[in-house]
Ligand SMILES: Nc1ncnc2c1ncn2[C@@H]1O[C@H](COP(=O)(O)OP(=O)(O)OP(=O)(O)O)[C@@H](O)[C@H]1O
């Protein structure tokens with residue numbers, strides 16, 4: 001995929017997705033704009049993670065999982081096309097997981113990992129990138145004196161921000177976040193939310209969340225999914241104040257059954 | 258059942274336990290099983306220690322007798338004599354290697370011709386013997402029988418003629434001639450075929466021819482050999498004297514032991530008449546103290562003579578190096594010559610120190626227990642059941658065990674860990690479902706069967722391979738012994754591969770999938786994820802797998818007993834890597850081999866127990882370290 005100067009937009013067109021015979025997503029059509037935070041909400045099992053993992057083709061690793069119909073374009077390129085290099089796609093589309101997963105190495109090595117993967121050797125350059133990634137993830141001040149301690153010694157919230165720094169270090173254009181705050185306390189959550197707000201200037205962000213307040217606080221657009229289908233996608237303000245679909249209304253009011 | 262839990266039924270509360278519940282019965286059943294294994298383990302350790310620790314005092318006494326009987330004194334001369342004899346033998350071997358190397362063609366030709374003829378003889382000899390017997394069986398040979406036998410012989414001859422070994426160094430005409438002479442040969446003929454005789458003569462002539470320019474070397478070697486004669490007679494004379502003293506001492510020790518047990522029995526006897534009888538017996542068996550001073554004085558009188566002989570021998574050998582040629586034409590001969598060059602200064606040194614050792618030696622110097630321990634741990638000889646003196650030095654066995662394990666690990670680590678990495682990281686599900694059971698199937702081969710295969714197939718194939726000219730560059734090739742440390746190591750590698758493979762695969766499997774996911778999401782390729790994330794994270798688990806494999810290898814008995822060659826000797830490290838192709842004995846093998854034959858309670862028996870304790874300690878240490886590594890694996 002060509003290098004992109006602007007954060008790209010994502011275009012999903014009439015996409016169907018199955019795990020083996022089980023259909024997980026049905027006829028999803030949605031256009032995620034660049035330089036915005038898009039939230040994805042919906043009840044458990046409705047396919048939010050599945051869709052998110054389609055965007056950097058993480059589902060490739062699951063046997064039997066495949067897109068059965070439709071297309072996903074990122075920056076104008078169909079990402080399932082055989083000519084697309086997954087490694088390059090994933091460099092451009094970073095991902096943060098629900099459960100923080102730092103490697104059992106030092107803080108520095110965690111952040112430097114992605115750079116070394118892609119062939120950086122120069123120690124000074126790496127140190128510079130590590131620092132700027134940690135600063136972007138608002139973690140630098142907390143860890144600058146212990147860069148060579150094990151990452152597993154950090155708190156849960158710090159580990160999650162470390163994972164964000166690790167993703168930022170390879171300079172992606174899009175950042176996918178799958179319930180990044182679900183295991184965190186309100187203070188750590190607030191820090192990550194602040195971070196998301198600052199990151200949107202440089203990145204296209206998509207965040208899956210079960211927390212309605214969080215979605216309304218940080219996102220510009222919100223998509224509501226139900227049973228593998230996209231029910232409603234619009235401006236966050238509009239979706240939360242004046243949902244057009246009764247299902248959405250029930251869900252955000254908490255009177256969902 | 259504790260008493261406070263059984264109050265009278267009337268005032269029992271409904272929450273209180275009543276009687277002996279089923280759950281508790283099951284719990285006690287399993288607890289007792291677990292307890293039993295621990296008790297048995299403790300009993301084994303206690304038994305090992307009880308039997309083994311008696312070894313050191315017993316061995317100390319043996320070493321003491323070795324000293325006060327004068328054997329130690331004689332050994333100073335014996336060692337030098339042996340070194341001298343070995344050097345002579347090396348020189349002789351160099352000499353013959355040179356001659357045979359120069360006559361290699363003739364040697365090969367005569368060997369091939371003889372091989373053909375021998376193969377023919379082997380295949381027909383049974384019938385031939387019958388014919389000869391029949392003809393010699395008195396006045397009336399059974400002619401019918403004879404005719405049948407002759408016919409049989411002719412058939413066998415035809416068959417044999419089609420299956421004779423190849424003769425690459427004989428010309429086609431020569432081979433034809435040889436076959437013709439065999440074909441036309443009478444069944445009862447005893448002479449060799451003419452070609453065999455001629456080739457043998459040619460070989461002898463060539464040998465003589467080659468020996469001519471080496472005549473000088475021959476005289477040097479001969480005079481070197483002859484110089485040892487005096488020392489040899491001296492040692493023989495002294496040996497007779499000291500061994501009789503030693504026997505007397507040992508017998509006295511036995512009687513004393515006997516007396517002590519009689520006294521102990523008497524002390525325990527209840528019946529007064531029996532006690533009196535036992536005491537009388539004990540008294541009667543009171544041994545005379547054997548005279549050691551007399552023989553010792555006689556031995557010490559030889560001291561000056563002994564020193565003088567050493568000095569003379571040293572003088573005679575001093576210029577041997579200068580008189581040897583700097584190099585010979587054959588590589589084998591050169592290797593031996595180099596060995597002689599290395600050994601000579603050592604011999605001269607040892608001969609030079611001998612007079613001082615001889616005059617300083619004291620028969621009444623005490624032998625502390627620490628000497629026995631040191632002799633066991635650092636002794637270079639394990640000699641048992643000999644007429645001279647038994648030594649229990651663990652070093653040759655330990656080195657054998659370690660070298661075999663080293664070979665085994667060198668082969669098993671790449672194979673086992675490599676297979677585990679491939680199967681866990683790269684193989685398709687079908688490959689996994691085929692390869693995994695197959696590797697684990699190897700573990701099901703009984704070790705005795707594996708040893709059997711090792712002797713019959715692997716050892717033979719390896720030796721035949723080593724004789725190929727194309728492989729002559731491999732250090733240690735051609736190998737002399739079919740059974741050696743390398744062969745044993747290869748088989749042990751095969752045995753430990755399933756262990757290493759399964760445990761390493763488990764370790765890789767235990768790496769959390771979140772690590773792989775994180776790495777993939779950063780844009781790592783498959784190989785990068787495996788080698789930069791998964792394998793480092795599983796590293797301590799893989800190390801533990803290797804260590805447990807090592808424990809299995811060191812503790813394995815059957816294969817090494819069958820295949821390692823069982824020669825109790827520290828390998829000759831001058832052969833470099835080739836020293837792995839020498840036979841050796843092992844800690845496990847020696848116990849298996851000797852424990853059945855030793856008298857119960859003897860020093861030798863106890864020595865084997867100490868070897869067992871050592872082995873137990875080593876394997877325990879390895880396993881404990883391995884478990885430390887396992888517990889360090891992140892989850
Ligand atoms: N690896 C898989 N193999 C088979 N089916 C799967 C797999 N992962 C998810 N599914 C199925 O796909 C559907 C969507 O799952 P997904 O994980 O996308 O839900 P989600 O919206 O992220 O839920 P949650 O909010 O609980 O995380 C579910 O019915 C689930 O059972």
Ligand SMILES: [Mg+2]
Pocket residue numbers: 048049050178
């Ligand atoms: Mg999910």
